Amino acid sequence: MIDRRDFLKGCVACSVTAASISVAGKNAFAAGSFEGYPDAMGVLVDLTRCVGCRSCEAACNNEQKLPEPDLPFDDQSVFMEQRRTTPKAYTVVNKYEVADKNTLFRKMQCNHCNEPACLTSCFVNAYTKTKEGAVIYNSKVCVGCRNCMIACPFNIPAYSYSSPTNPLVKKCIFCYDTRLKNGRPPACVEICPQQVMTFGHRSDLIEMGHERIKSNPAKYVNKLYGEKEVGGTSWMYLSSVDFDKIGLDNHMQNEPIISNVKDFLGMVPMVLSIWPALFTGIHLLATKNKGEHGDHDHKEGDQQ
Amino acid sequence: MKQYMKRNSNTQIVNSLRTDNDRGRKWTFMEKLLIGLTPQQYIAQAVSNPFNWFLALVFAVGFPVIIGRFIFGLEWATGGPQSNAWGLFLGFGLFGMVPLSSSGFQMGSAVEVFGRHDMEPLERLGILNGILGYFFAVVFLLVDLGQPWRLPYPMVVSWGPASVLFLVAWHVATYLSVQAAETSTSFFEWMGWPAGRTVIKKMALGLAVAGIILSTLHQGALGALSSYAPGKIHPLWYSSSFQWLYFFVSSLPGGLCMVIVVSTIVIKTMAWRCDDNFKLNLDKLHISLAKGASMGLITYLTIRMIGVAHDNKWAYLSTGWGAWWMFEIGFGVILSLILLTAGVRKNNVTLIRLGAWTTILGVILNRLNVYLITFNWKHGEIEIPPLREFMITITIYCVYIATYRAILYRWPILYRWKTKYSEYAVLEPTPATIIAVVAEPEACPSGK
Numbered sequence: 063m064i065d066r067r068d069f070l071k072g073c074v075a076c077s078v079t080a081a082s083i084s085v086a087g088k089n090a091f092a093a094g095s096f097e098g099y100p101d102a103m104g105v106l107v108d109l110t111r112c113v114g115c116r117s118c119e120a121a122c123n124n125e126q127k128l129p130e131p132d133l134p135f136d137d138q139s140v141f142m143e144q145r146r147t148t149p150k151a152y153t154v155v156n157k158y159e160v161a162d163k164n165t166l167f168r169k170m171q172c173n174h175c176n177e178p179a180c181l182t183s184c185f186v187n188a189y190t191k192t193k194e195g196a197v198i199y200n201s202k203v204c205v206g207c208r209n210c211m212i213a214c215p216f217n218i219p220a221y222s223y224s225s226p227t228n229p230l231v232k233k234c235i236f237c238y239d240t241r242l243k244n245g246r247p248p249a250c251v252e253i254c255p256q257q258v259m260t261f262g263h264r265s266d267l268i269e270m271g272h273e274r275i276k277s278n279p280a281k282y283v284n285k286l287y288g289e290k291e292v293g294g295t296s297w298m299y300l301s302s303v304d305f306d307k308i309g310l311d312n313h314m315q316n317e318p319i320i321s322n323v324k325d326f327l328g329m330v331p332m333v334l335s336i337w338p339a340l341f342t343g344i345h346l347l348a349t350k351n352k353g354e355h356g357d358h359d360h361k362e363g364d365q366q
Numbered sequence: 367m368k369q370y371m372k373r374n375s376n377t378q379i380v381n382s383l384r385t386d387n388d389r390g391r392k393w394t395f396m397e398k399l400l401i402g403l404t405p406q407q408y409i410a411q412a413v414s415n416p417f418n419w420f421l422a423l424v425f426a427v428g429f430p431v432i433i434g435r436f437i438f439g440l441e442w443a444t445g446g447p448q449s450n451a452w453g454l455f456l457g458f459g460l461f462g463m464v465p466l467s468s469s470g471f472q473m474g475s476a477v478e479v480f481g482r483h484d485m486e487p488l489e490r491l492g493i494l495n496g497i498l499g500y501f502f503a504v505v506f507l508l509v510d511l512g513q514p515w516r517l518p519y520p521m522v523v524s525w526g527p528a529s530v531l532f533l534v535a536w537h538v539a540t541y542l543s544v545q546a547a548e549t550s551t552s553f554f555e556w557m558g559w560p561a562g563r564t565v566i567k568k569m570a571l572g573l574a575v576a577g578i579i580l581s582t583l584h585q586g587a588l589g590a591l592s593s594y595a596p597g598k599i600h601p602l603w604y605s606s607s608f609q610w611l612y613f614f615v616s617s618l619p620g621g622l623c624m625v626i627v628v629s630t631i632v633i634k635t636m637a638w639r640c641d642d643n644f645k646l647n648l649d650k651l652h653i654s655l656a657k658g659a660s661m662g663l664i665t666y667l668t669i670r671m672i673g674v675a676h677d678n679k680w681a682y683l684s685t686g687w688g689a690w691w692m693f694e695i696g697f698g699v700i701l702s703l704i705l706l707t708a709g710v711r712k713n714n715v716t717l718i719r720l721g722a723w724t725t726i727l728g729v730i731l732n733r734l735n736v737y738l739i740t741f742n743w744k745h746g747e748i749e750i751p752p753l754r755e756f757m758i759t760i761t762i763y764c765v766y767i768a769t770y771r772a773i774l775y776r777w778p779i780l781y782r783w784k785t786k787y788s789e790y791a792v793l794e795p796t797p798a799t800i801i802a803v804v805a806e807p808e809a810c811p812s813g814k
Contacts, residue, residue, distance in 0.1 A: 341479055
C-alpha cells in the first residue's frame with residue numbers, strides 16, 4: 063500500500079507543476095475572437111487595374127533598404143515563373159494566365175491579418191498587431207523556430223537562412239516605422255501609377271470595395287477577398303476572376319487560425335487539474351490489497 | 367564487446383563489488399568507466415567491434431558538416447527552404463523521436479501507478495529510452511533553430527503563452543527534468559550514492575503522475591502544432607478536431623514498440639550486460655507490451671478512420687495521395703496490428719518483434735507525412751531535403767545510438783546493482799556462474 067504521505071507528496075508535486083503551466087492555457091482564452099482595432103488602416107487592392115510594372119517592388123526595396131535584386135525591376139522575364147516573398151523582397155508581383163488569354167497580375171505581401179497566425183503561433187511573442195493595423199516583428203527576441211512560416215496561411219514570412227549568426231524573419235511591416243506610424247501610406251501604395259491600391263481605414267475600404275462590385279458587377283467577382291478570410295485582413299483584394307485562379311485560396315476558413323488550436327489549448331488546464339487525482343486514484347485502486355509485495359519502495363529498500 | 371566477452375569469458379565486468387582477489391574493495395570510478403577492463407583491454411574490444419568503425423566513419427564525415435552548419439549558416443546545410451520551413455531535423459528528429467520516447471512515462475506509470483511490478487526489468491530501459499529520445503530531440507532542435515543560443519527565451523525573456531509551441535517548450539523542459547530525476551536512480555547506484563536514490567524513490571509516484579500529465583499534453587501538442595497549417599497539410603493527414611489525438615494515441619504504441627525493439631537489439635548484442643531477471647523475463651514482457659501496443663494501434667486505426675468519415679474525406683482515397691495514405695495505414699498500422707496480435711495469440715516473440723519494427727516505422731512515416739511529405743501538397747511537388755541535411759540527421763542519430771549504448775554498458779539499467787555478497791548467493795550462486803552466464807549468450811532466450 064502507498065502511504066498517505068507519499069500520496070500527498072505526489073499531489074503537491076503535480077499541482078505545483080499544474081499551477082506553473084496553466085498560465086499557458088488561461089492566456090490562450092484572452093486571444094478570444096478579435097475583429098481588429100477600430101481605427102486600423104488597410105489597403106484595398108483592385109487587381110483589375112494592375113499592369114505588372116513592378117514599381118511597387120522597387121519602392122519597397124528602396125524604402126526597406128533591401129539588397130539589390132538579381133534582376134532589375136523593369137525586367138519582365140521574372141513573370142516566367144511564380145515567385146514568392148523572400149528575405150530580399152517583401153513584395154512580389156506574379157502574372158497569371160486566366161481564361162480567354164487574359165492575364166492578371168497580383169501583388170503579394172503580408173496581408174496584415176486582424177488575428178495573425180504568425181503572432182498567435184509565436185512562442186516568444188515576437189509579433190505585434192499595432193492599433194494602426196500593421197503586423198510588426200521584434201527581431202530581438204526571435205529564436206528562429208519558424209513556426210510563423212508554417213502557420214502563415216499566405217506563406218508570407220521569409221527567413222534569412224544565409225546568415226549564420228543573426229538569421230531573422232523578413233516580411234512586409236506595412237512601412238510601419240517610416241510611414242504608417244505617422245499616418246502616411248506605405249511606399250508601394252504611393253508609387254503605384256495605376257492607383258491599384260487605396261489606403262484608408264479598413265472599415266471604409268470594405269464599404270468602398272462592395273460599392274465597386276455593386277456598381278460594376280460584370281467586371282468583378284462578387285467577393286472582397288480578405289474581408290472575412292482567417293478572421294479578416296488589413297489588405298483586401300478585388301478581382302475579375304475567381305481568386306483560386308490567381309493563387310489565393312478561395313476556401314480559406316473564416317475563423318482565425320488560432321481557433322484551430324483553441325480546443326486543444328482549452329483542454330490544457332483541465333488535464334493539469336484532473337489527471338493528478340485521476341491517476342493517483344487509479345494507483346490506489348490498482349495496488350489495493352497487494353500489501354508488501356505490491357509496494358516497490360519496501361522491496362527495493364530491503365535490499366540495501 | 368559481445369565478441370570480446372566470448373573470447374575472454376573470465377573477464378570480470380563491473381556490476382557491484384569485486385569478486386576476484388581484491389574481494390571487498392569497491393570499484394573505482396575509472397574501473398566503472400572502463401566496465402572493469404584495463405585500458406588496453408577496453409581499446410582492444412572497442413577496435414574489434416565493426417559497429418564502432420561504422421560510427422567512426424559517420425562521425426568523421428558528419429561532424430565537419432555539423433560544424434559547417436554553424437559556421438556557414440542554415441542555408442548551407444538545408445538549402446534554406448522558404449515554404450517548407452521545417453525539414454528533416456524537426457520532421458524526423460523532433461516529431462519522429464518524441465513519440466517513440468513515450469516509453470518513459472508508460473513504463474514508469476505501469477510500474478509506479480498501476481502496480482505492474484512484473485514490468486520492472488524493463489522499467490529503467492523504458493525511462494532511459496524516454497529521456498534520451500527527448501534529449502536528442504532537443505539536440506535536433508538546436509541544430510535547426512536559427513538562433514539556438516536563444517533557446518531559453520520562451521522561458522525567461524519573452525512569453526508567447528497563446529502559442530502551442532510555448533506549451534511544448536515548457537512541457538518538454540519540465541518533462542526532461544522529471545525524466546532526469548527518474549533516470550538518476552541508476553546513476554546514483556552506479557556512482558555509489560544511495561542517499562540520492564532514496565530521495566528519488568520517495569518521489570516515484572509523483573514523478574510518474576507528472577509524466578502522464580506532461581506527456582498527454584505535449585505529445586498532443588506536437589499534433590496540435592500542425593493545426594496551424596490547415597490548407598497546407600493534405601486533408602487526409604489533417605483534422606483540426608482530432609489532430610492532437612492522432613499524435614497522442616499513436617505515440618503510445620510507438621513508445622511501447624520502441625522498448626520492444628531496443629530490448630531486442632540489446633539481448634542480441636549485449637546479453638553479457640543483462641542479468642537473469644532481464645533475460646528470463648524478456649519474452650513474457652514483450653508479449654505484455656505487445657498487448658498494450660495492439661490496443662493502442664486498434665484505437666489509433668479507429669480514430670484515423672473516424673477522422674476521414676467525420677470530415678467526409680473518402681473521395682481523396684481514390685487519388686495518388688490516397689494510395690500513399692493507405693500505404694501508411696496498411697503498413698504502419700494494419701500490418702503491425704496483425705503481426706502483434708498474431709504474436710500474442712501464438713506466443714511468438716519473433717512476430718511481435720517484427721510488428722514492433724513496423725509500428726515504429728509507421729509512426730515515423732506518419733510524422734514525416736504530416737510535416738514534410740504532404741506539407742504544401744497543393745504546390746504539387748515534394749521537397750527533398752539536400753544531402754547535408756541527411757548527413758547531419760544521420761550523424762546526430764548515431765551520436766544518440768552511441769550515447770545510448772555507452773549508458774547501457776555502464777549504468778544498472780539492464781542489470782541490478784548488487785551491494786552485498788549475499789545477493790550473489792540468492793541470484794547467482796558463485797562468481798563462476800556469473801561468468802558462465804556471460805560466456806554463453808546463446809543460453810539466453812533470444813528470439814526463439
